[in-house]
Amino acid sequence: QSVLTQPPSMSAAPGQKVTISCSGSSSNIGNSYVSWYQQLPGTAPKLLIYENDKRPSGIPDRFSGSKSGTSATLGITGLQTGDEADYYCGTWDSSLSAGVFGGGTKLTVL
Amino acid sequence: EVQLVESGGGLVQAGGSLRLSCAASGFTFSSYWMTWVRRAPGKGLEWVANIEQDGSNKYYVDSVKGRFTISRDNAKNSLYLQMNSLRAEDTAVYYCARGLFGCAGGICDDYWGQGTLVTVSS
Numbered sequence: 001q002s003v004l005t006q007p008p009s010m011s012a013a014p015g016q017k018v019t020i021s022c023s024g025s026s027s028n029i030g031n032s033y034v035s036w037y038q039q040l041p042g043t044a045p046k047l048l049i050y051e052n053d054k055r056p057s058g059i060p061d062r063f064s065g066s067k068s069g070t071s072a073t074l075g076i077t078g079l080q081t082g083d084e085a086d087y088y089c090g091t092w093d094s095s096l097s098a099g100v101f102g103g104g105t106k107l108t109v110l
Numbered sequence: 111e112v113q114l115v116e117s118g119g120g121l122v123q124a125g126g127s128l129r130l131s132c133a134a135s136g137f138t139f140s141s142y143w144m145t146w147v148r149r150a151p152g153k154g155l156e157w158v159a160n161i162e163q164d165g166s167n168k169y170y171v172d173s174v175k176g177r178f179t180i181s182r183d184n185a186k187n188s189l190y191l192q193m194n195s196l197r198a199e200d201t202a203v204y205y206c207a208r209g210l211f212g213c214a215g216g217i218c219d220d221y222w223g224q225g226t227l228v229t230v231s232s
Contacts, residue, residue: 002154033216037155044205044225045147045155050218056210088155090217098171099145099157099217 003028004089004102011108012079020074020105022089028100032092034072036065039086039104048087049074076107084109112136112221114206119226126196126230132189132206132223140164140184143209145219146191148202148228156202157217159191160209173199198232 005023012018022034036049047056049065052072064075072089089102118130132144145160159170159180168180179192189206204226207219 033214033218035216035218039149039155044222045207045219046222047210047218047220050210050220051214051216056220086154090155090157092216096172097169099160099169101147101155101157104154 002103003093003096003100004091006087006089006102006105008103009106009108011110014079014081014109016079017075017077018079018107020076020087020089020107022072022074022102024070024072024091024100026070027095028070028091028093029067029072030070031094034065034067035090036063036072036074037088037090037101038083039088041085045088079109081109083107112208114208114221114223116204116206116223116226119204119228121229121231122196124196124198124230124232127192127194128196128228130191130193130204130206130226130228132191134187134189134206134208137208139182139187142211144180144182144189145207145209145217146180146189146204147207147219147222148200148204149225150199150202153202158204160217161189193228196228196230198230201228201230203227 037045052067146158208221210218210220
């Protein structure tokens with residue numbers, strides 16, 4: 001059982017938009033910044049979004065992040081087949097004094 | 111070019127020990143927080159531990175406290191994870207990751223190694 005809650009799976013057609021939710025509590029999302037990671041099959045995770053809505057250099061603006069209260073959202077527009085991956089939200093939990101990830105969302109682009 | 115290369119994984123019996131290493135290059139290692147993250151087969155990412163630039167502060171997930179120790183040698187540009195009293199549930203690919211410089215909070219790791227597999231047999 002993950003501290004942060006994400007939908008286990010989502011699917012959408014190429015070219016469409018998808019939003020992935022991440023729900024937490026006042027000790028984690030409500031009290032810290034949220035990051036989002038993409039993990040393609042057989043590869044290491046990749047940072048997509050940090051500090052709720054910032055993109056590292058090289059990440060296309062098709063990826064966006066937002067946070068409100070104890071929830072966060074990752075948006076992906078113009079879906080491509082190459083976006084098929086597992087997506088994770090992550091943040092710091094002040095009660096646990098540890099980092100925490102969501103359970104992950106498997107995105108299928110069909 | 112930033113590179114992180116993990117080593118030290120392998121097959122170990124329950125109750126045994128392993129020491130993972132992460133060799134860093136292409137950046138000033140001593141200026142960055144470093145983190146270990148794992149992914150068990152069929153499961154999601156799990157944050158394991160992180161360590162401050164000078165090693166003065168370390169944090170662990172509850173499930174490894176008292177069994178795992180994170181450390182670093184800034185002179186050798188290396189990060190370590192000493193894993194003792196290993197359990198079957200510690201079986202996972204272990205990744206080392208670099209904290210994004212200037213990240214204001216949360217967990218923001220911008221470079222990751224390719225991972226090393228630890229298998230604990232019961």
